[in-house]
Amino acid sequence: MSSANCLIHAGGSAVGLRDDLEQGLVEIHDVHSPNAALDVSWQVIPEGYMFTEGRPSTTSIVSFTLDHTTTLPEREAFLGSVCELFSDLTGCTVNEVLAAITPPTEES
Amino acid sequence: MPLYRTVVRPGLTDVDTRQAFAGDVVDVHCGATGAPPSLVHVLYVEDDARLPDGIDALVFGTIRGGRTGDQKERITTGLTAAFAERAGISADAVGVRIADIPASYAMEDGEILPEPGSPEEEAWKAGAHAT
Numbered sequence: 320m321s322s323a324n325c326l327i328h329a330g331g332s333a334v335g336l337r338d339d340l341e342q343g344l345v346e347i348h349d350v351h352s353p354n355a356a357l358d359v360s361w362q363v364i365p366e367g368y369m370f371t372e373g374r375p376s377t378t379s380i381v382s383f384t385l386d387h388t389t390t391l392p393e394r395e396a397f398l399g400s401v402c403e404l405f406s407d408l409t410g411c412t413v414n415e416v417l418a419a420i421t422p423p424t425e426e427s
Numbered sequence: 428m429p430l431y432r433t434v435v436r437p438g439l440t441d442v443d444t445r446q447a448f449a450g451d452v453v454d455v456h457c458g459a460t461g462a463p464p465s466l467v468h469v470l471y472v473e474d475d476a477r478l479p480d481g482i483d484a485l486v487f488g489t490i491r492g493g494r495t496g497d498q499k500e501r502i503t504t505g506l507t508a509a510f511a512e513r514a515g516i517s518a519d520a521v522g523v524r525i526a527d528i529p530a531s532y533a534m535e536d537g538e539i540l541p542e543p544g545s546p547e548e549e550a551w552k553a554g555a556h557a558t
Contacts, residue, residue, distance in 0.1 A: 326470070364470065367442035367445060367446075368445065368470065368471045368472075369468065369469065369470045369471070370445070370446055370449030370450075370468070370469045371465070371466075371467065371468050371469075372453055372464045372465050372466075372467055373446065373449045373450035373452075373453045373464070373467075374446075374449075375446075376468060378468060380430065380468070380470075391531050391539070394531060394532060394534075394539065395534070395539050398533075398534035398539070399534065399537065401534075402534060402537050413536060413537035414535075414536045414537075416534075416535075416537075417428065417430070417468065417533065417534070417535045418533070418534045418535075419428070419528065419532055419533035419534070420532045420533075421528075421532070422528060422529055422532050
């Protein structure tokens with residue numbers, strides 16, 4: 320099973336949109352990996368616990384572990400869709416989303 | 428990216444200390460690598476259970492692959508000293524671990540990150556990430 324861990328900020332609009340964001344993530348994952356399940360977890364960061372460029376951060380971080388390998392064009396399309404999802408639903412800019420996929424290990 | 432997850436003992440840091448160290452991370456990381464400061468993230472987690480005996484803070488840095496051993500050493504040494512000073516603890520109680528991730532596995536500002544030292548990175552720095 321693939322998984323996504325989402326770090327969002329207390330008091331930010333993403334907190335109240337978790338259900339919609341999760342549905343969107345599942346749909347994006349399904350486009351790229353039809354019929355594969357995606358487990359989504361959330362971590363809400365308290366104020367004063369994350370900084371970007373040394374200042375209080377508004378950046379959401381979405382980290383995926385996928386059960387399959389990806390090519391660069393696939394990653395670009397997949398991660399781009401994730402950034403657009405967060406931007407569209409929360410009103411943040413794409414500058415406020417960091418999306419990443421854990422690279423496969425040599426054993427996998 | 429980079430993302431520095433810093434696990435600390437509960438109560439060890441206040442918000443001013445955390446922000447000050449986050450600024451140190453920008454200085455140390457960018458000083459060693461030349462990376463754009465705007466992409467340097469520092470996240471704190473207070474969790475005793477993830478700290479071994481004798482260690483009060485563990486900094487886990489996930490950075491773009493391709494940095495040299497010397498660059499990583501500068502980061503490790505610099506962050507150890509900076510956190511110890513900010514928190515008022517011995518450098519022996521601070522651990523720093525650096526892990527690489529291929530740049531093409533991360534997207535920030537709507538773009539797949541370029542490999543360090545690549546021609547694409549030079550163009551990227553000259554564009555939206557000009558410092």
